[in-house]
Amino acid sequence: MKFSVKKPRILVSCALVALCAAGAANSMAQQNKNRLPEIGTSATSTLSLDKERIYGDAMMRQVRASMPLIQDPVLIEYINHLGNSLVRNAEDVNYQFDFFLVNNKEINAFAFFGGHIGVHSGLLTMADNESELASVLAHEIAHVTQRHLARKLEAQSKTMPWTLAGMVTGVLLALVNPEAGMAALSAANAAGAQAGINYTRSNEKEADRVGMSILVNSGFDPNGAPDFFKKMSAKYRYTSKPPAMLLTHPLPDSRITDSRNRAQAYPSRLLPASLEFELAKARLRARYQGDAKDNITNFKAELKREQFQYREAGEYGLALSYFANEEYSEAEVLLTGLLGKYPNNLFFVDAMTDTYLEQKKYSQALTMLERLNLLMPNNQVVTLNYANSAIYAGEYELATNLLQDFLILNPDHFIAYDLLTEVYRKQEKPSQMHASQAEVYALLGLYPKAIDELHTAYNFASEQTLMKKRIKARIVQFQERENQLKRL
Template identity: 35%
Template sequence: MGDSTGTLISPAQEKALGNSFFRSIRAQLKISYDPDVQQYIQSIGQKLVANSDNPTQDFYFFVVLSDDINAFAGPGGYIGINSGLILNSDSESEMASVMAHEIAHVTQRHIYRSYEASSRMSLPAAAAMLAAIVVATQAPELGIGALSAIQAGSVQMQIDFTRDNEQEADRIGIKTLERSGFDPLSMPIFFEKLQLASRYYGEGAPEFLRTHPVTSSRISDTRGRAEQYPYRQVPDSQDYRLIKAKLRAGSDKTKLNDLFVYFKNKIDQGTPEQRAAMQYGLGLTFIKKQRFSEAKEIFQSLNHRYPQQREYLTALAQVAVNQRDFETAKSYYLQLQQMYPGNPQYQFEYISILLKSSQPKLALQYLRLIDYRYQQHPRYYLLLARAYGNLDEDVNLHRYMAEYFYALGQTNSAIMQIELAQKDKGLNFYLSAILDDRLNFFQAEIQALKDLQM
């Protein structure tokens, strides 16, 4: 862990801590697994990382489905961006400026220098503590309870970036932003908007302002640095417009009629690309209204005009699945896999359709082709469990459901699934040994968390 002498954890420990941290985040926050959203945020993140001061460091970017304006960095290069921040940005460069800032917090090791922990703290306990701090900023009713339990164990830890940390992240973030082809002025512009908004929010100010205080001097400093670069006009990508439309349409807090009116009113405004994004949002609203024929007509027109835009293909596939036209849906996801080879999210969608069309053996064949880097993903385990369940192989059904729950940070549920698998009468020695080993592992993690709360 980090300590006051500057000693830092090893790369292997950092990776393990990051993975455990992300499992805890999954257990408590709603994360988007939409293939288009994940493909987009990861591509923007990697573009920034490639132009950062540590381009070889591993990062994983994800979107938290929350209306709050926030972003956060965790150990192991895990960076979360709230959908609320994306929707409240007025340009792609503004969104990217926050991501570049968070990347700098990671590359400069601010996360590890911002807290001190007992040297006796286990990895799952440390990860749970970090996750509890993040969750307390996102969903106070969830996070405060977790923090209180841990503080009862006389262990104190906090992520509290200093003013110097923030200035350094701004300075390096602006440099990364400019190198990546974004507008460096977007950082002070976004900060100014947040500061102005905070005057109206009062105590309900955006969480980003509470974890990353924005002062007038900080805005002035970032503006001064940004103005050192030549002026450039950076247009938004169509992916950015479409992902904003998708996140808006996917919000559970907005009434369907309000969504319909929003997209309908903007459908004739702006450039052809901007109008297309509003048509796309309207089509997604039609899906939510179960008006599939009207949605399909919109997406077919958009796909004809913009055949390389992946979002229109996934939307057509979504309509086909809703209409139980699985062959058509599979053809769309095969096209997407050709456009984005190795993308696990489109592979998962294709396999899911195989299962819906009663082809579990074929689904297992495709699951074996998934790159090993993505075989720890919750959806990988869920699809494995469903495939084996469809084949009446209950031992493997429960075995992989256990891994699914563990990947989601629900270790107690994982233990229950292992115990169900152990009761199967057809259990062989090999599987029995695997189940015993995983049960011991899960139980040890639960005990470590209990020890922290004592």
Template identity: 30%
Template sequence: MRRIIAVFTMLLVFVTTGLCPRLPCCARSAWALSVDEEQEIGREFMTQIKGYFSFLEDDFANRYLNGLGRYLLAQVDTQPFPFNFYIIKDPTLNAFAAPGGQIFVFSGLIGALDQVDELAAVICHEIGHVTARHLAQRIEQNKKIGLITMAGILAGALLGGTAAEALIAGSMAAGIQAQLHYSREDERQADQLGYKYMSGSGFDPRGMESTLQKIAKGNWLGSDKIPAYLLTHPSGPERMANLEALLSGYKGHSLSPEAEQFRKVYPLFRTVVMAYSIDHAQAERMFRADLEKDPASPLPQVGLGILALEKRDYPKAIGLMEKALEDGKDYRLPLLTYLGQAYQLSGRDQDAVRTLKESLAEMGENSTALYYLGLSYENLGQYTQSAEIFERLAVSPSARDDVYYHLGIGYGRLNRLAEAHYNFGIYFNRLNQIGKARFHFEKAQELSAGNSALAQKIGLLLQELEKVERH
């Protein structure tokens, strides 16, 4: 009966509005927002929310979340675009999918979830919204107002709170915002897809129910306010009943090796997120209380070690991370990076090189380990090695500005002056110090005789500087 009612509801929407929801298995409807348009809105959306939120930049935490997301995406038949997963440093219980395959999870929600199965449930639900193109359907209805304007309105609709007040102004925007929220039918379909992805991945889909129950309590922050997740993902007895019906057919099965590894490392991931996201005094009290309960646990030591790194108390950070390594064999590889970072920042560059090389040999590409390894090589006067590492980092779109500064240092010490000035120019250009950038690019151009490829790149950058200076 429920299935008949759901089908009837979808047909009624089609008849009364002329719109037909696009299901993942259906052919693309004539009116649906194009993938390119959705990605354009997604890029503008990212620009909007970066003005209001801080993103967690920790390499291990982001690798874990994106690795988990990619593992879950293996269950998706058709992916309309590449997916990316981000952690927002905010205590709100919230997560959402933005246009273009961008999925955001708030640190407050991660702190509330005890098991990786619960986090996987949230991610699978959001993937379900993306693959069903729910936002694309609603954006299409209002596309005439402009994609950039829509990105701001959409950001307010999904974020709520003070960010929404800043991003949404005027009765037209408020009216459109109301149309952008997910419907009960959207939630039903996202839950069905989430259940499918969870079951296929080897995680326990009952995490869908326990997660929703935790969020529905809404008391994690000591507030009577409705959690943001429930404002954008409507819940209620009907949705819980639908979930119970889905889960009633679950018989259970063994975890895959990949899912088992994600489950094993999840407590460390959660600890790292909390250490970087919670107020330092509150986090220290929490980790010390955990350490008193279980002095042999490596997790509170890692949390306290990260806090010590943040406070630049490097000897203390080293002691805590070394102890955590002794007690936490399951977390060895990520802990090597934190320990190597502490060694480098404390001036123990030989120890940093040994530790970070071990981490990279076993863990693979790791931008944090590479960055601090490059700094240690530079401090030790091994400029060929440092330049090689910073070149590897420079190819990333998210490369730190000072990567180019350290490349300039390395090439300068190697007497490769054209490349040194070229990288100093990029560094100052990224800092918007146009005069200094022009000086270094012009010096690089003078010194680049015989290197036509470098001279061509410098010429293009100088042309871009001229455009900036004219405006």
């Protein structure tokens, strides 16, 4: 599914982060009599788990509005499947984890409150195998389960409690935008800054240890971690500007050695290459990097030299490059062969759906997706492609039913609400359209805009309808969410 997010043109400030900071400061002042242990997962003297969830939700809405997220159901499905396969083998899991991809060639990954983990596309394309990628995700999962962000705030507050609010802002910025965050942190005094560095190294050591356990217990090769560390060290050893990941995840030689020693304590696993991983890398290259014509040339050359772990990944990348170059028949030929081998592979299904739609072969797309919808109901790749195909075919009621059912189980799904807004627009249902658009704004943390949309939806709704009652209730909910941050 080729999806383009229609975001409002806004300049996002750190207002939500500041609100989070104020809440953290108040919480610390009320509870600082409880001493934080230096190890373990507790950090309740600074933040409760409930407050972490609230802050994490607020941060995620800001991230959606301000960062170039890859709103791609296929890649979202892949990274969440991989990430949650690791979470299942982690301890002290207090949240439902959410993994997302940022369209950025910088090598970086970060975790923040509430189990939200972001991965830059450049990190995925740099990894040579799935164990390397999994090692980074496991490390970030460990940061969350060990509550390192809350513990860092507690450690900083011991040396400079009067700057806790600014420290929250700086730490969160450092995770999402390392250069800006490090500049904010540099304003702290020298003693506090040194304490922060030491605590970060302690966090990294613990996350490496816990992450290795998660990686091994999930069936991946333990050498994925030291191999990735070694690769990063070699690549950036002599560069004046390190990648974003090394600003927030220092990589001294001792850490690489420790990782290698830790991996040697486990049996090495010679795992076969992952087709899904190879397809994800090919998709990123073909859809988010380079020029379509250049990509066609490169994929053809690499296929000729047999450079792919799976030839299917090269053919898939070539098909996507043909599609991007509007050579739809060539793309269809390749995808037909791939689907013949893997009829339920969602990477291929998604690409074939787009190819059918561009050629106005709506019935073929709907037939293919109807079968898969029975096989995988409410799978985001199948459902969103099915609904999108129904929109193209003018079957708006089908699209509406699919999306409404999907949103019952996935109430914060940005793409689904954006598609539903489009369906209502085509159906000329202004009340429902504005109500759906309000949900899109809310997921970007723009509650005033969301409330304005709901007022417009209310004005279009018929008198004394259930729709009006629902709109009024939703306005109250959005007002309460906005006020909740202010009260913390």
